[in-house]
Amino acid sequence: MTALLEISSVGMEYKVRHGLFRTFHHTALSDISFTIEQGETLGVIGRNGSGKSTLLELLTGLIRPTSGTIRSPLGAVTRSLLTLGLGFRTDLSGEDNVIVSLVLQGYSRKSARQLVPKISEFAELGPFFYEPVRTYSAGMRARLGFATGTHSNVDLLLIDEVLGVGDIEFRDKAEATMIERMGSEQTVVFVTQAPQQAARLCNRVLWLEQGNIRELGDAKEVANNYQQASRPSTAAKEQSARR
Amino acid sequence: MSSIFRLLDIIDLQARAKLKAEASRLYLSYLWWVLEPMLYVLVFYIVFETLLNRGGPNFVFFLMCGKIPYLWLNKSIVNSGGALFENRGLIGRIDVPKIIFPYITLQEMLYKQWVGFLVLFATALYFDSSITLNWLWLIPVIVVNYLVLVVPSLIAALLVTWAQDFRILIQMGMLFLMFVSGIFWDINDIQNEFWRDFLLTANPLAFLIDSYRKILMYNQAPDLIHLAWLALAFAIMIVIMHRIYELLRYRLTRLVLEA
Numbered sequence: 001m002t003a004l005l006e007i008s009s010v011g012m013e014y015k016v017r018h019g020l021f022r023t024f025h026h027t028a029l030s031d032i033s034f035t036i037e038q039g040e041t042l043g044v045i046g047r048n049g050s051g052k053s054t055l056l057e058l059l060t061g062l063i064r065p066t067s068g069t070i071r072s073p074l075g076a077v078t079r080s081l082l083t084l085g086l087g088f089r090t091d092l093s094g095e096d097n098v099i100v101s102l103v104l105q106g107y108s109r110k111s112a113r114q115l116v117p118k119i120s121e122f123a124e125l126g127p128f129f130y131e132p133v134r135t136y137s138a139g140m141r142a143r144l145g146f147a148t149g150t151h152s153n154v155d156l157l158l159i160d161e162v163l164g165v166g167d168i169e170f171r172d173k174a175e176a177t178m179i180e181r182m183g184s185e186q187t188v189v190f191v192t193q194a195p196q197q198a199a200r201l202c203n204r205v206l207w208l209e210q211g212n213i214r215e216l217g218d219a220k221e222v223a224n225n226y227q228q229a230s231r232p233s234t235a236a237k238e239q240s241a242r243r
Numbered sequence: 244m245s246s247i248f249r250l251l252d253i254i255d256l257q258a259r260a261k262l263k264a265e266a267s268r269l270y271l272s273y274l275w276w277v278l279e280p281m282l283y284v285l286v287f288y289i290v291f292e293t294l295l296n297r298g299g300p301n302f303v304f305f306l307m308c309g310k311i312p313y314l315w316l317n318k319s320i321v322n323s324g325g326a327l328f329e330n331r332g333l334i335g336r337i338d339v340p341k342i343i344f345p346y347i348t349l350q351e352m353l354y355k356q357w358v359g360f361l362v363l364f365a366t367a368l369y370f371d372s373s374i375t376l377n378w379l380w381l382i383p384v385i386v387v388n389y390l391v392l393v394v395p396s397l398i399a400a401l402l403v404t405w406a407q408d409f410r411i412l413i414q415m416g417m418l419f420l421m422f423v424s425g426i427f428w429d430i431n432d433i434q435n436e437f438w439r440d441f442l443l444t445a446n447p448l449a450f451l452i453d454s455y456r457k458i459l460m461y462n463q464a465p466d467l468i469h470l471a472w473l474a475l476a477f478a479i480m481i482v483i484m485h486r487i488y489e490l491l492r493y494r495l496t497r498l499v500l501e502a
Contacts, residue, residue, distance in 0.1 A: 061338040093263075
């Protein structure tokens with residue numbers, strides 16, 4: 001296997017500005033090293049505030065780490081982040097959003113237009129597809145985002161907790177698509193709160209805790225350990241055992 | 244190279260999508276493109292011709308020559324201010340050069356401005372001037388006009404992304420500019436030669452408005468040497484702004500995402 005991205009000693013510190021002179025420092029990630037192999041599906045799990053979203057932003061290339069390096073040995077890697085919070089211009093229609101996204105993700109205008117019906121069908125939005133995104137429910141936005149993301153033409157697809165939304169039927173469809181993409185050459189990094197899902201879908205899982213890697217390895221093993229540690233009683237026992 | 248074409252494609256695609264979205268929100272839709280400049284003519288007509296009885300028969304035409312280019316500049320700069328925040332969704336998903344976002348706004352304004360210019364030319368024909376060869380000078384004047392408004396628009400997008408407070412300053416600045424660009428008065432009426440030349444040199448908009456009037460009202464060619472210098476100076480500034488955006492690429496992403 002060849003490495004798509006090499007992450008070495010990456011740290012990320014935020015400086016948040018309040019007003020003119022007051023700033024607030026926060027370390028989101030400290031000294032993280034691992035590699036993303038070409039074609040693998042890597043799951044990232046961890047509690048809220050463990051640095052998962054920051055890691056995704058760094059891997060997407062949106063921001064640069066404050067320390068350490070992210071190298072791509074094979075040359076430029078095109079990438080796109082699929083996320084729930086942001087994603088669309090709410091004043092534009094679903095259709096226009098899809099076309100703009102696809103062109104940004106490497107399609108020509110013509111091939112983007114050809115893909116539109118397929119995405120529209122996958123997202124199951126019906127006539128809403130031609131309405132402004134501001135009229136969509138959260139589930140509809142997520143469906144549109146997922147449909148666009150999985151049809152993108154990028155080397156590395158990063159997914160931030162979007163698989164958990166939508167009704168059960170769509171969730172199943174989304175998982176099936178994920179599994180299909182995993183079988184292909186697509187490299188995927190995906191963040192989830194559900195360890196069982198990570199165990200099901202991923203080759204490897206990375207467990208983040210307070211900005212550090214707690215564990216990285218076989219998906220089932222790490223997901224299991226994470227689940228054990230997350231149960232409050234177990235965690236308490238563990239802590240007392242350490243003492 | 245192909246990536247530049249792709250970015251141009253995205254700029255055009257999104258500008259059109261935005262225009263379509265805006266039109267779909269309004270009952271009169273695309274009709275507003277014509278109505279808006281026409282309403283300005285009407286307001287000026289009522290105030291200056293009917294109420295004040297000022298300035299001779301083609302004073303409204305004189306005003307339109309100033310107001311329509313000014314509106315183009317004004318809308319481009321003010322709307323570019325919010326360009327990066329508006330596209331938070333894309334900025335948070337894909338690493339793209341941030342400079343395309345103010346250009347999307349500029350492209351949107353350019354499409355609308357063509358209608359404004361058509362209204363201006365129709366006004367010109369109504370007030371007894373006819374189309375002459377000199378009208379061809381409009382082409383370089385409009386091109387330079389575009390170069391001149393790109394620079395402050397790119398700066399506005401940077402400043403507002405850095406601190407939203409700049410929106411207020413920009414609006415004040417635009418008001419100031421409206422008064423010193425010779426929209427309501429003729430810059431050639433300034434008796435003091437030094438101040439007249441100073442204003443024409445220091446304020447490119449004043450020079451451009453004067454050029455539009457020379458062509459459309461007086462059937463003259465604009466000052467071509469001055470025009471060429473303007474083009475060169477602003478082209479250089481545009482290149483510098485592109486460098487600055489490239490240097491601030493990641494800083495801007497963080498500013499937008501953390502705001």
